[in-house]
Amino acid sequence: RYNGNSLVSAQLELRQRIARFVVVTAWAGAGTIFSEYDRFDTSKILPNYGAGLRLYLNATTALRLDVGFGKDCRNFIIGLNEAF
Secondary structure, three states: OOOOOEEEEEEEEEEEEEEOOEEEEEEEEEEEEEOOHHHOOHHHOEEEEEEEEEEEOOOOOEEEEEEEEEOOEEEEEEEEOOOO
């Protein structure tokens, strides 16, 4: 759907613990890709946002349930563990 050799992206995420093993998240971000730096176009930056739930199975393992939205799309993701 989208391709290029370079990427510019940013994301802001908020996490809030609501119980001992339960965390809710919300995020917003934007990004774009391009083939060469002289073809970078700010009008092609795409937004994204979403919310999620983290259920901690122990101190280091979380079951992730996320719903995210972007331009003309939405996705539901189930995952195990987190990037940070």
